[in-house]
Amino acid sequence: MRDVAIVGVGCTEFGEMWDSSFRSLFIEAGVQALSDADIKGKHIDEIYIGNMSAGRFIAQEHVAALISDYSGMSELHVPATRVEAACASGGLALRQGYMAVASGISDTVVVGGVEKMTDVVSNQSIEILAAASDREWEAFYGATFPGLYAMIANRHIHEYGTKREQIAQVAVKNHYNATMNPKAQFQRAISIEKVLNATKVADPLTLFDSSPITDGAAALVLVPAEKAHQYTDTPVYIKGSGQASDTISLHDRRDICTIEATVEAAKTAYKMAGIQPSDVDVAEVHDCFTIAEILATEDLGFCEKGEGGKLIEEGKTELDGDIPINPSGGLKACGHPVGATGIKQAVEITTQLLGEAGDRQVDCETGLCHNVGGSGGTATVHILSREA
């Protein structure tokens, strides 16, 4: 197994991109990544695309071939593979690309994620996203993702005495971080009162506890570590990669306050990287709802189970805290184009590790990306570092 490096990153603005199509979004991110790595299409050996549901959002499957084609690469005939695990599709693309380079099968791999979610009306989006749950045993009975995560929040409050204000503070922190991210969907700070008094979506969660519907795309160029300096003076290395699954239904879990897929994926990634959670300097985690960030900080080992509320209340996950979480603004405020999120997280961590994150820059040498599908049926964890 070879070491793998990231030598180029690209990311579109996230938001309601009325003037961009699915394909134009991806091309924009891909061109940025290739130009960042200073390579051309003809150097690419393989493409992996994370996408959750272009089939239902824009009536288009076969999207990896589409993207390869519209990137002008049809005559190169490179293998182009779409991977999908709901909102963890981007994380899966990163892992498959990592494996392709690590194994020696491919030398230069583009991994990307893309979702165009605003071409359908809002209630349709919720129905489409419900396909990430167990259709027969959750969605058909009326459970939506806000409802599922609301149950987790209620249980966490009951079990650990987590305060409603602590949960809301996740949104406040992430909106604040996003004020310094020019690509974020929401670049305005909000208060705890604003979160608590917003329209209830599923009790106790309000609109401001929820990540938005977003269009966007992101891409990375991966190469073997030993060749990284041919492309850039500042490669970032993938030191660990983990993926795990669990029951697709929330009601089948041993404990709904623990996402075991996260715990297992993290265990694999930490072991591969030879580090402990305390060695992580910055993390982008999967805050599809505010409560999900609290779970993630616990399941990734940044605090004990049940202590996630306290961790945020004490300011430890802020930009200048012990373990800054979601400097980009996270899914909550940067936006959540579901298939793109896992790749965008890696773009943000790479940018942070390179010291190029502007006003939201944190002090870091090792970063972590954490991507979840559904209510935890799938999770991926990647560890990135400036050190080879």
Add this chain to the structure above:
Amino acid sequence: MRDVAIVGVGCTEFGEMWDSSFRSLFIEAGVQALSDADIKGKHIDEIYIGNMSAGRFIAQEHVAALISDYSGMSELHVPATRVEAACASGGLALRQGYMAVASGISDTVVVGGVEKMTDVVSNQSIEILAAASDREWEAFYGATFPGLYAMIANRHIHEYGTKREQIAQVAVKNHYNATMNPKAQFQRAISIEKVLNATKVADPLTLFDSSPITDGAAALVLVPAEKAHQYTDTPVYIKGSGQASDTISLHDRRDICTIEATVEAAKTAYKMAGIQPSDVDVAEVHDCFTIAEILATEDLGFCEKGEGGKLIEEGKTELDGDIPINPSGGLKACGHPVGATGIKQAVEITTQLLGEAGDRQVDCETGLCHNVGGSGGTATVHILSREA
């Protein structure tokens, strides 16, 4: 890179399976494959699932986690990854599983494919399948797959003097082969007249030139070749694996009578296996329409371009011919559950290589599987052999 062996196969009956659900179909195929390899779920390191459009057929995404869960493996937390390239999704799953074992990342991998297509009405199926084409430049203008392949057929007739009867003979041969396949959707022989006089679907193709709408699933167990004899006395080895892409739109091809993705994927697979087309003893090829089998025999190198019509007319692709094609009945008569087809092809070739194909058995030591997505935006080719 390690050599990889197939040590277990499973396949459901193909057809309109009103009494089976998406998940029950896959479990049936998976249990067969595990039982064939004499292994239990706890031995599995990773799962790859080929599926084109569960999102639109049954409103369910995140299907690899679903399948891992319903296989009773949720507590094992194995990585479960869905891959998709329209009708080539099964071929992609086989290639990703091959890579996972070959690279040393995983030791025991289940690769599967599944599609449940009959839970929607017939005109919806055609619309869903049209998502494999370029939605903006083909499907929106009314092009369906029968229409696209009909254009290829007309051009092949014009360019090479291929006879309508030669094209129809593909259906006759494949229906005949399927009379000996107890899992095939159509187990009745038909005549050339029957094909020619059937309802026109898109001139010159009739209903009997077209593969059907099918429910079904198939699965394989892959392990490193050096461990294969721990599982079975009769492993089958994957000697070559190729995947390639091309323009997603038919109108953008250099030549619509050549599927360059097939040519390129075959080149990779033949080179890896160190063989020539003439070394192949039997092949399952992607006959989504009769004309597609003629193209495949040419693009895979079993005859010169333009000679595919003559090849079938002379009987060379029959069970006792020089190069038997589609002994299972192919997509045409065995059926075409789109995500499952690429895996079912490998099940059939493995069964043939092991001499277990009953009345449709051909004399063979080396076999080939060829899977196409859309009108040729993606293709995979795998070479299987009894010899390590």
